[in-house]
Amino acid sequence: xxxxxxIDKEKELLSRVAAGDRDAFGQLYDFYAxxxxxxxxxxxxxxxxxxxxxxxxxxxxxxxxxxxxxxxEESFRGxxxxxxxxxIVDYYxxxxxxxxxxxxxxxxxxxxxxxxxxxxxxxxxxxVHRALVKIKEEYQDVIxxxxxxxxxxxxIAKIMDKSQGAVRVLIHRALKTLKDHLEEVx
Amino acid sequence: MxxxxxxxxxxxxxxxxxxxLIRQRSFLxxxxxxxxxxxxxxxxxxxxxxxxxxxxxxxxxxVAFTIIILVSSFATVGAISASQNSLPGDFxxxxxxxxxxxxxxxxxxxxxxxxLSVKFANQRMDEFTQMIQKPEKKEDxxxxxxxxxxxxxxxxxxxxxxxxxxxxxxxxxxxxxxAQTPVYEEALIKGDEKLGxxxxxxxxxxxDDINQALEELNKTKELTNELTKEETxxxxxxxxxxxxxxxxxxxxxxxxxxxxxxxxxxNLQPTTEEVNKVE
Numbered sequence: 001x002x003x004x005x006x007i008d009k010e011k012e013l014l015s016r017v018a019a020g021d022r023d024a025f026g027q028l029y030d031f032y033a034x035x036x037x038x039x040x041x042x043x044x045x046x047x048x049x050x051x052x053x054x055x056x057x058x059x060x061x062x063x064x065x066x067x068x069x070x071x072x073e074e075s076f077r078g079x080x081x082x083x084x085x086x087x088i089v090d091y092y093x094x095x096x097x098x099x100x101x102x103x104x105x106x107x108x109x110x111x112x113x114x115x116x117x118x119x120x121x122x123x124x125x126x127x128v129h130r131a132l133v134k135i136k137e138e139y140q141d142v143i144x145x146x147x148x149x150x151x152x153x154x155x156i157a158k159i160m161d162k163s164q165g166a167v168r169v170l171i172h173r174a175l176k177t178l179k180d181h182l183e184e185v186x
Numbered sequence: 187m188x189x190x191x192x193x194x195x196x197x198x199x200x201x202x203x204x205x206x207l208i209r210q211r212s213f214l215x216x217x218x219x220x221x222x223x224x225x226x227x228x229x230x231x232x233x234x235x236x237x238x239x240x241x242x243x244x245x246x247x248x249v250a251f252t253i254i255i256l257v258s259s260f261a262t263v264g265a266i267s268a269s270q271n272s273l274p275g276d277f278x279x280x281x282x283x284x285x286x287x288x289x290x291x292x293x294x295x296x297x298x299x300x301x302l303s304v305k306f307a308n309q310r311m312d313e314f315t316q317m318i319q320k321p322e323k324k325e326d327x328x329x330x331x332x333x334x335x336x337x338x339x340x341x342x343x344x345x346x347x348x349x350x351x352x353x354x355x356x357x358x359x360x361x362x363x364x365a366q367t368p369v370y371e372e373a374l375i376k377g378d379e380k381l382g383x384x385x386x387x388x389x390x391x392x393x394d395d396i397n398q399a400l401e402e403l404n405k406t407k408e409l410t411n412e413l414t415k416e417e418t419x420x421x422x423x424x425x426x427x428x429x430x431x432x433x434x435x436x437x438x439x440x441x442x443x444x445x446x447x448x449x450x451x452x453n454l455q456p457t458t459e460e461v462n463k464v465e
Binding site: 022025026029030033034037038041042047050051054055058059062110111112113114115116119121122124125127128129143144147148175178179182 | 190191197207210218316
């Protein structure tokens with residue numbers, strides 16, 4: 001679905017949510033839950049944690065929508081990613097020491113959680129994940145948002161509260177850094 | 187750089203547990219909206235025409251309708267679509283297979299039933315290719331292979347029924363099946379090779395199942411070849427000198443039709459005795 005179509009669909013569903021339509025919120029969940037889970041899972045060390053934070057993201061966004069008396073100024077998905085990212089940051093702040101970001105069970109996790117049957121895909125994903133967790137958080141975020149979830153530069157800029165130019169530079173640097181880490185392995 | 191983009195894009199294939207998605211959905215919606223069912227849902231259940239099960243005479247319908255009500259009240263389209271990606275051993279796999287059976291129960295037209303059987307065969311093949319990545323789940327892999335074999339038998343049965351009713355439609359559906367059979371064959375053979383590598387001493391039962399599946403696949407191929415040849419053999423009609431229409435079959439491999447036409451022709455021609463009688 002093209003970005004504009006997604007935004008239009010979101011607006012329609014959000015106005016139905018505002019009118020108390022439970023099914024509309026369900027549809028938003030159906031569309032975004034796998035993406036939010038994926039985003040969080042790539043950044044945290046366990047599936048259970050990713051699941052908890054994903055659920056928390058939706059609860060938090062519901063609370064946010066309830067409080068709003070006027071239309072939200074950014075896209076719903078942008079907001080959702082911002083909430084998810086903040087929850088990850090909060091989680092690590094609460095821990096007394098930094099969790100190991102490279103988790104042992106990611107390969108095992110992939111066995112039941114990868115669409116498609118290609119061994120090569122599984123190896124690629126594992127390789128990219130290993131490189132991703134070595135680069136800084138901002139770089140991880142923009143790589144996932146821009147290349148994996150295909151958000152636009154303006155959307156990413158709103159999430160990160162940066163200018164579009166700054167986001168473009170960030171994407172360029174993030175990709176270069178990731179590439180360096182991937183080439184190290186080779 | 188293309189290789190890196192390809193590798194990054196593969197991250198899109200990461201997915202959560204289907205069962206977790208459904209559980210969380212129910213949990214979230216109940217947290218957000220409480221226990222109150224929305225008015226739309228209440229009406230949908232009460233308005234269901236077969237809500238009173240005592241009016242249903244056929245057990246198959248009772249089961250199917252129970253399933254429909256349970257599925258529609260348990261979760262929405264999200265649950266059903268989530269079950270589509272489930273594999274043998276998953277919590278939602280039963281939902282998937284029950285939904286397939288329900289679809290078949292409510293499909294009466296042979297062409298549609300054949301197409302559905304092909305669709306389910308595709309599902310089993312897709313499951314097989316995913317399950318062989320988990321060779322330790324030998325029994326679940328066997329389920330997918332046996333399921334595929336059953337679908338091939340179902341496809342053959344439906345095509346034979348359709349052949350009797352409407353040979354043109356049978357040929358049309360046969361072409362659809364023909365397009366799939368090389369894909370199935372390749373997947374089964376490759377899967378067999380792969381499993382031979384990862385389970386060298388353990389896969390005899392599975393090998394037998396795969397051989398059985400290949401056998402049924404061959405029978406399906408033969409049937410589709412037969413049906414598509416019947417349709418593509420053009421028949422030309424010309425008038426012969428005596429004014430009888432004579433059907434000439436353009437050379438092909440359709441000997442059966444040739445025989446039936448020659449019998450027909452013989453019946454049209456008077457015998458020498460009859461000619462003599464008239465004279």
